[in-house]
Every structure is written in structure tokens, then in C-alpha cells.
Amino acid sequence: MSRRRRSAQNESSPNYQAKRRELLRDAAIVFQEKGYEAATLNDIAERFGTDRASIYYYFASKKELFQALFHDVVSGVLDENITAAEAVLALDLSTAEKLRRLVELQLLSYENNYPYVYLYIQEDMAKLEFQSTPWAKDMLRKTRRFEKIVSDLLDDLVAEGTFRGDIPTPLMAKALFGMINWTHRWLKPGPRKVNAKQTIDAFCSLFFEGALNPDA
Amino acid sequence: MSRRRRSAQNESSPNYQAKRRELLRDAAIVFQEKGYEAATLNDIAERFGTDRASIYYYFASKKELFQALFHDVVSGVLDENITAAEAVLALDLSTAEKLRRLVELQLLSYENNYPYVYLYIQEDMAKLEFQSTPWAKDMLRKTRRFEKIVSDLLDDLVAEGTFRGDIPTPLMAKALFGMINWTHRWLKPGPRKVNAKQTIDAFCSLFFEGALNPDA
DNA sequence: AAATCTGTCAACGTTGAAGTTGATTGACGT
DNA sequence: ACGTCAATCAACTTCAACGTTGACAGATTT
Numbered sequence: 001m002s003r004r005r006r007s008a009q010n011e012s013s014p015n016y017q018a019k020r021r022e023l024l025r026d027a028a029i030v031f032q033e034k035g036y037e038a039a040t041l042n043d044i045a046e047r048f049g050t051d052r053a054s055i056y057y058y059f060a061s062k063k064e065l066f067q068a069l070f071h072d073v074v075s076g077v078l079d080e081n082i083t084a085a086e087a088v089l090a091l092d093l094s095t096a097e098k099l100r101r102l103v104e105l106q107l108l109s110y111e112n113n114y115p116y117v118y119l120y121i122q123e124d125m126a127k128l129e130f131q132s133t134p135w136a137k138d139m140l141r142k143t144r145r146f147e148k149i150v151s152d153l154l155d156d157l158v159a160e161g162t163f164r165g166d167i168p169t170p171l172m173a174k175a176l177f178g179m180i181n182w183t184h185r186w187l188k189p190g191p192r193k194v195n196a197k198q199t200i201d202a203f204c205s206l207f208f209e210g211a212l213n214p215d216a
Numbered sequence: 217m218s219r220r221r222r223s224a225q226n227e228s229s230p231n232y233q234a235k236r237r238e239l240l241r242d243a244a245i246v247f248q249e250k251g252y253e254a255a256t257l258n259d260i261a262e263r264f265g266t267d268r269a270s271i272y273y274y275f276a277s278k279k280e281l282f283q284a285l286f287h288d289v290v291s292g293v294l295d296e297n298i299t300a301a302e303a304v305l306a307l308d309l310s311t312a313e314k315l316r317r318l319v320e321l322q323l324l325s326y327e328n329n330y331p332y333v334y335l336y337i338q339e340d341m342a343k344l345e346f347q348s349t350p351w352a353k354d355m356l357r358k359t360r361r362f363e364k365i366v367s368d369l370l371d372d373l374v375a376e377g378t379f380r381g382d383i384p385t386p387l388m389a390k391a392l393f394g395m396i397n398w399t400h401r402w403l404k405p406g407p408r409k410v411n412a413k414q415t416i417d418a419f420c421s422l423f424f425e426g427a428l429n430p431d432a
Numbered sequence: 433a434a435a436t437c438t439g440t441c442a443a444c445g446t447t448g449a450a451g452t453t454g455a456t457t458g459a460c461g462t
Numbered sequence: 463a464c465g466t467c468a469a470t471c472a473a474c475t476t477c478a479a480c481g482t483t484g485a486c487a488g489a490t491t492t
Contacts, residue, residue, distance in 0.1 A: 056450095211388060
């Protein structure tokens with residue numbers, strides 16, 4: 001039924017797409033606040049300012065709504081990040097400076113695409129029922145791709161002698177992504193005490209030079 | 217009904233407590249694998265090797281089972297960690313060495329109490345329905361307490377000149393806890409490529425001295 | 433051996449959220 | 463004024479998971 005409607009005006013409609021995106025955004029906020037399982041369509045409808053049944057005008061199911069969030073938004077952001085990361089690699093910069101740019105890229109992406117990407121980080125795809133769907137695998141592939149770029153860069157830095165060789169690069173990578181990804185629990189955008197730029201500086205200083213005072 | 221039974225043999229019973237703990241452990245594994253909301257009592261019963269209804273012989277509800285996990289296990293571990301942390305503070309060691317011991321404490325605790333504490337970390341209490349219950353607040357209080365110990369130590373390290381002063385200590389703390397807590401996504405106990413001890417060394421080296429090669 | 437206790441199980445009742453339907457409202461072109 | 467269509471809503475059905483009950487088998491006690 002809602003199916004019929006949606007196929008009828010599928011691509012066109014002026015503000016249909018606009019409302020759809022608005023609903024998508026509201027859903028993202030609710031999913032981020034409560035988690036996928038705990039969030040109900042009622043919660044989402046309430047935030048959207050309408051009845052639960054109206055959601056079915058835009059999406060066929062809760063699953064499809066959740067999937068659309070990733071297919072229409074997060075996946076694109078991940079693509080952008082990978083493209084941007086590869087552009088950084090091609091730049092005429094020191095390897096260390098490239099790594100710094102990648103950290104910057106990632107954290108700014110989290111801030112600019114709030115709350116979409118944090119939603120992806122907080123929902124451990126490995127635990128969700130979607131883990132075996134093609135799109136979930138695609139998301140995972142893209143994430144691994146970005147991690148690989150960083151990981152290779154770490155190997156280069158050790159090989160060229162810029163980074164110390166006594167710490168396994170996989171553990172370095174885990175530490176770095178830990179700092180970055182854990183921000184989903186505390187970093188909120190907007191005018192706050194701590195913003196993404198300060199965090200980037202602090203994390204990069206710490207990761208490159210460490211916490212010890214060089215003058216001591 | 218199950219109420220009557222449980223109050224009847226409440227404290228006593230030889231292997232009642234043993235089975236209860238076994239069920240608690242199985243539940244923890246399932247909750248950790250699927251998340252609280254997605255996990256069903258059927259899943260837990262299946263792992264426990266019995267019928268779903270039998271669970272009610274030990275716990276009055278899914279909520280109570282989940283709560284018991286924290287009240288009977290996690291809360292105690294957190295207490296131990298705080299006590300151990302305070303013992304470290306009283307030791308005759310450099311402030312830096314004390315911090316190292318705290319990181320060690322935390323990661324070894326995650327390993328020794330697997331999967332209980334990771335369950336606590338992965339379930340963002342701020343998102344769960346329990347967030348306002350007294351025991352959830354108590355858990356949060358204990359977590360904050362441990363974080364405060366680390367945070368104060370960081371302040372000391374900056375004040376005494378051991379640590380650099382140009383990175384805000386709150387951000388240092390976020391970075392450190394990010395590395396540590398993110399391990400819940402990849403560090404599993406048992407004979408693996410990477411274990412807790414290697415992780416402690418790598419994280420401490422990185423956090424203290426950074427990734428840059430001192431000889432370069 | 434009778435009584436009781438421990439723990440389990442099949443069957444049922446209850447609830448809450450997902451999903452469906454057809455009527456209805458309001459805007460817009462004719 | 464009339465018909466059409468986008469969008470909404472109240473009211474319903476369905477379903478999965480929670481929760482309950484009473485019977486029952488084996489062990490233990492008296």
C-alpha cells in the first residue's frame with residue numbers, strides 16, 4: 001500500500017525528498033540517543049511531529065529506514081573520506097604530516113556529519129542483525145579500507161625511521177583509532193568547551209610526541 | 217510463584233548459588249554478543265542448556281538478571297579497581313610510574329573479568345533505560361571516581377613538570393581512556409596474537425613517549 | 433515409605449511494538 | 463465548484479518476546 005504510493009511518485013516530488021531527508025535526520029538522532037533496538041518508530045514519529053503510521057509513507061519498515069540512513073548518508077561520507085585520504089597521500093608532504101591530515105580528516109568528518117557517522121561507530125555492526133547484509137559488508141569494507149590507509153602509513157613511518165620500531169604498528173593503529181572513535185561518547189558539536197580542532201591538536205601531539213615534557 | 221521459591225531458599229542452597237552464577241555468566245556472554253536489547257531470554261536459556269521459563273527460578277525478570285550482573289559482579293570489580301588504584305597512589309613510586317600501574321590495572325582487570333567489564337563498557341549506560349536507577353548511578357559514580365584518580369594524577373604530572381603543559385589534561389584523559397576502552401571492540405582474552413600485557417606496554421610507551429623515533 | 437524440596441518443562445496469558453488499511457484533509461490545477 | 467493527489471491519522475491486525483502457572487521428576491529428609 002505505502003509501497004504503491006512510493007513507487008508512484010518515486011523519484012520526483014519537490015518537497016517529498018526534503019521531508020524524507022528530514023525524517024532521516026530525526027531518525028538518526030533518535031537512533032543515536034537510544035540505540036537501534038531500543039528506539040521505537042513512535043519515538044521517531046514524535047520527533048518528526050507526526051504519527052507513527054506516516055513513517056510508512058516514506059519507508060517500508062524500521063529496517064529500511066535504518067538501512068537508508070547508511071545507504072543514503074553514511075556510505076557517501078565514508079566514500080568522501082577515502083577519496084580525501086587518498087588525495088592526502090598524493091600530496092607533497094612528509095609522511096608524518098600526511099598522518100596528521102588523516103586524523104584531522106576523520107575527526108572533522110565526525111563533526112561535520114554529526115550524528116550520522118557517530119551512529120555508525122556506536123552501533124557495533126558486528127552485533128547487529130544486519131551484519132550479513134550486502135550493504136553492511138560494504139560499509140565494513142570501506143572502514144577497513146580507511147584503516148588500511150592509516151595502517152600502511154604507520155608502516156611507512158617506521159620503515160623510514162620517523163617512527164620508533166619497537167611498538168607493533170597494529171597496536172599503534174588500535175591506539176589511534178581508539179582515541180578517535182571513543183570521541184563518540186563525549187564529543188558533541190556546537191559551541192562547547194572542547195571542539196574537534198582542539199581535540200585534533202591534542203591527539204596528534206600526544207600520539208606523535210607523547211605526554212612527557214621534552215624539557216624535563 | 218518463582219518469588220515464593222526464591223524467598224524460601226533465598227540465602228542457603230549449596231549449588232543453587234553455583235548454578236545462579238553459571239547462568240549469570242552465560243547471560244553476560246549473550247548480552248555481550250548481542251547487546252542488552254537484542255538479546256532474548258531464549259538466547260540465554262539456550263546457552264544455559266534449559267528452558268526459558270527456568271530462568272525465572274533464578275531471576276524475576278530480564279531486567280533483574282541484567283541488574284544482578286552489575287550488582288553481583290561488575291560493581292565488585294569496580295570497587296576492587298578503585299581500592300587497587302588507591303593502593304598504587306600510596307606506593308613509593310614516581311608519579312609517572314603510578315600512572316603506568318593504573319593503566320596496567322585497568323587493562324588487566326578487563327582481561328581477568330572478561331566479559332563482565334566489557335559488557336559494562338559496551339552498553340552505554342547513558343542510553344539504557346536503567347540510567348536513572350540507583351545502581352546505575354552507583355556504577356557511574358565508581359567509574360567517575362576511577363577517572364578522577366587518573367585525572368588528578370595527570371594534573372600532578374603536569375604540575376611537577378614531568379608531563380608537558382600545553383595539552384589540556386582533560387583531553388589527555390579522554391585520549392588515554394579512549395585507547396583503553398576501545399579495546400572492548402577487538403581485545404579478546406585467551407591465547408591470541410595480541411594480549412593485554414603487550415597492549416599495556418604499547419599504550420604506555422605511546423602515551424608517555426609518543427610514536428616518534430627518539431633517535432631520528 | 434511418606435513428605436518435602438529442588439529444579440525443569442510445556443502450555444498459556446499478556447504486552448508492546450511493528451506493520452496495514454481505508455478514510456480524511458488540504459492544496460492545487462482545471 | 464470539482465477532481466486529483468500528496469500526506470496524514472485513527473483504528474486495526476499480527477507477532478515476537480516477556481512473564482505465569484501448575485504439574486512433575488528426582489533427590490533428600492524424616
